[in-house]
Amino acid sequence: MTKITPKVLARHLLLFIATFFTVTLTGALVYAPGPMPEPVEDTFAWYWAFFSQGFYFSIPFLGILLAHEMGHYVVSRLRKVDTSLPYFLPFVPAILGTLGAVIVMRGQRNTRKDYFDIGIAGPLAGWVLAIGVMWYGYATLPPAEHIFEIHPEYEAYGTDYADYVFDPEVMLADTALADSLVGQIYFGTNLTMKFFEAVVADPERIPPQREIMHFPFIMAGFWALFFTALNLLPIGQLDGGHILYGLVGAKRQRIVSATIFLGFIMYAGLGLINPYSPPMVLAWQLPGYGFFLFFIFRGLEQSIPTRIMTALAVLTFQFGFAFFFPEVTGFNGWLVFAFLLGRVVGVYHPVAPIDVPLDRNRQILGWIALIIFILSFSPEPAWMP
Template identity: 45%
Template sequence: MRYERPEPPRWRVYSLHLLLFLVTLVTTTLAGIMLTRGGLDFLPLDVFGLRGEALRTELSRGLWFSVPFLGVLTVHEFGHYFTARYNRVRTTLPYFIPFVLGIGTFGAVIRIKDRIFSRREYFDIGLAGPLAGFVVAVPLLMYGFTHLPPLADYLFQIHPEYQQFGADYARHVYPPGAQGITFGKPLIYQWLESWLADPTRLPHPYELLHYPVLLAGVLSLFFTALNLLPIGQLDGGHILYGLLGYRRFNRLSTVLFIGFIFYAGLGIFSLHSDRDTWLYGGVPYALYLFVVFRKLLPTPARTVLLAAAVWFGQLALTVALPGVLGNPGWLVFGLLLGRLTGVHHPPAPDESPLSPGRKVLGWLMLAIFALCFTPAPFH
């Protein structure tokens, strides 16, 4: 007789989800404080030593980031949750993942506890999360752009030294070649900015960190696009699998993944790279390509050939287009896709095609991916 572990008491399960949410609320609030100060580092624990008006000011800035940002993540995850429940697929509540660096969280996940039996169910559950999150993220950005404070009342209070330059401060503060933290602007962000924002109140891209609502909005678009990547078992993978079916999707997903890694590593090495770059980086990069592609092919020999072809292609493109660069930051995510979540999608017992309405909605979601995605989300 097979032993099955009994389900834990509901109060314990709910307590864990609530605890993770509250801890993530704290870490993202601290992250909001750190980001609006203009930094991107460990969370600022010095906040706990503040009192009175100073504490209220810092908490206000932090909460103006954490509440809308976590709101979008929560809506996204509950989109998956309620759609799964509607399809009678057992699933957990969202597990929020706090973190002590950067934006204070790795996002949130739910765990599917039942097998999914049809392409339609994969499609519906995968689509519901990013669609719900997008529907909330756009009004969030609209609010941020229509409620920009005057520079004198906000940004110049943070940087009094800018006051002397007025609205032309960026030309004096950021000379050519200046370094700073910026966020890539997806198409939907650019459209909303040009449509709704008062140009005299728009901050320089290096100052976006001081605007928590806009920051929450642009990060919400980033997470939406990340989930909508049409590869493997990401939400976008579920959607494209529903549209194309098992065989066609897995062939296309493999091609998209190889292209993703090709872009990510583009420009790291070139024929003009110095000796130390090749000496200390060549072997690790070759091993990376082998590891990340290993599950795509049946034999190590074929994996080596694919890795060599990708690397050779990258070098050839840097010769043809000197200065072309990818985004090495994507290499980490590529490793997660290649080794953990997987590039291929499992088949469903019921491979029946989607209805025409769902097909239209699926291609619409891929268009939303294009609106939210930027190849260089952080600079």
């Protein structure tokens, strides 16, 4: 087992501190629970008042992320699998301020049980904490009028502002309103959020989905569930891939993972190409997207002729579907993740040296993980109108 020296610990700690800074700044810029602080003579005091608003997002979100990674780490150590401490990855303060966190496993996992236990520990640990954070966020929602502190331009429309301010005709007539919404990012939902809205939250205080970004505990829970769902996709060496392999073995895993991978791309690419576009546009869109599909289908480990046929089949389906149902679209942003799956992560799972089926308790946990995936997944996590 690799020893954790002071130098190694310092490296991981510095990455965490950098990530904490970028995520906190993101929280202040995007998910602040209140308006921008009023200008004061003390510049440092103003910056601190602004920056500290980001703690409401960064502390719960990174706490959940840390719980997820430490779940993997602790179980790996218990299984005598040589594993690094979590590497937190800072990023520009845009939507999250981080690319997440990873641990590096250097040791051999010898059984399906090893893969399963290590794979499921992270999502379960993170999910439990995310549920607690989201519960708190919905249980402590401020009065509906709180939004007027952030968007004073909404006050003229009263507490029913959501019926008006997002109407294009109203925006055309109210330039101040239109200017305030330029470049705003809207966030999706999932079944867990729907549950908390129905059971925990005061119905009179539930904000419109388009304003949910001003409630940092809910957003921390939302993004934590988003990454939990991504990791639980039963493909390759994602956590869900480890769980699926442990449940059904290598042969069935290959069939199920390939099917889900293809279905994922089918959904993600819907609406990307408009069959009613001018011929000159289609002349470069169709071959360009077809090559992209061929490129990412490398993860299916097919021969080149088979990859070409698979890419053409998917392209034909999506083009034909858009022709007959142009109003139905997928979330094209998922194609970026599909690229990572097809070219980096891989679709299939390595085979353990000792291929022994799981016991009943672990099988039950595996199906619980599937339920968690369904409750956490957001088909359209974020978009700009």
